[in-house]
Amino acid sequence: MRDIVDGLIAWRAEGVAFAVATVVRTWSSAPRQPGSSMAVSERGEVLGSVSGGCVEGAVYAAAEEVIQTEKAQQHTYGVSDGDAFEVGLTCGGTIEVMVQPWVALTDLDDVLAAIQDGRPVATVSLGDHQLVIWPSRVAGSLGDAGLDRAAEQVAAGMLSSGATGTVRLGEHGEQRMADVEVFVQTYLPPPRMIVFGAIDFAGAVARIGGFLGYHVTVCDARPVFATRKRFPSADELVVQWPHLYLESTAVDERTVLCVLTHDPKFDVPLLEVALRTPARYIGVMGSRRTHADRMRRLREAGVSEAALSRLSAPIGLDLGARTPEETAVAIAGEIIARTWGGSGLPLTGLDAPIHG
Incomplete structure (x- = not known):
């Protein structure tokens, strides 16, 4: 319900009755994952989605009935010859949806x-x-x-x-x-994205990180660059040497680190710390020549080859990106691929399930 929580809170404040439909199980190439939610109010308003549009009409009707009866329902939707375009998943797969009335939702x-x-x-x-x-x-x-x-x-x-x-x-x-x-x-709290280096690319990365649901921190040792005016979308701005900040902040298996400094005095000590954390993704900006020099310095500092293999450098997928915004898309694409095991290749010509 995370993506519809603001709307539900508004309905509660207005005293509006509603039902929440949640994907509880999927098979094959279902378009939304378990936990995806759609809510329908007694006024006919809709928040969210359970299938990207495939079965929303049928779920809407079920939610209207649940609002009236105040009794939960469970439905399974899949492709069939007779009703695929009426209430089925035309894109393939099967989903099971639980529809609950607001009165059944504890606390x-x-x-x-x-x-x-x-x-x-x-x-x-x-x-x-x-x-x-x-x-x-x-x-x-x-x-x-x-x-x-x-x-x-x-x-x-x-x-x-x-x-x-x-x-x-x-x-x-x-x-x-x-x-x-x-x-x-x-x-759980949103996963963290920590962007090191308050450069123009960092602003675009911070914006797309927020769009993807991350709690975004931008860190730079230079106060003239790490300003709210330059990074209005960041959840947090930190003016500190990057490696010192990383040593003092919480990093878990959901955290992604984007090192955009491409300056050895910043990124070498920072990466020594980063590679000791359980961060899910450590991406590093810089040319291949810059990265080769960086790897040499890290090896001289005693960093093992196994640790160095965790680095995604140069950062991002090969999209031919030129602008900061295009580069941010390339970085986000690599983070998503690493998170869910995607190949990063065009879906054209692949026979793997589209939705994972």
Whole structure:
């Protein structure tokens, strides 16, 4: 619900009734992933999407009924000869969608506020029942104490890694409930993108990072360049030597680091620190000659070949980019490919699933 949370909060403030449809399971080349949500208000307004347009009409009708009955529904949509263009996924694949009324959503206002603020929370849904897992407490119920215990254990583990999906609770210690499946949706703070080097390319990278849902920090040791006027879209500006800042800030497996300084006095000590972190992506700007010199300096500093192999340098995909904005697209493309295992090749001529 992260992409529709602002609209839901507005509906709550107005006292508007609504239903939320969520993708809980997909097969084959489904267009949206589990957790993708669409909401329909009693006034007929729509937020979000569950299929990019393929089955929204059918989901809309189901949501209208759920608003009236205040009872949850579950539907599966796929391609069939008779109804593919009416309510099917014309692009292929199959999705299972859960439609819940607002009254079935436990701690709704608190959950929406947590999502908006980037605080961790997990929800476990089973029909009209919902359990909410907070870091320090649990709210709601699935209608059975045994289910609640099993769901709490599973959801807490999934929350720690940010996983979302359908879980069979019987596989986690409650064997008498082996046929009960629940949908666990987790919300963590947005992943971090740290952009080092307050140059013109950094502004474009910061903008596209925000567009992709990252919490973007721009860091540069030069206060004349790292200004709010130059980087209005950055969530955070830091004036500090890059390697000192990186040593002092939180970096996890979801963090991406974009090193745009291409100056050895900045990027060599910075990369020595970066390569000791669990960051998912470390991209470094510079020509091949600059990068060869950088690699020499890093080897002389004792950085291993295994560590150096983590670097994406020169940064970005080969798109023929010229402008800062085009370069930012090339960098974003490489980050997305690394995140989801994409090849970075044109889909034309590939027979792999389009949506992963």
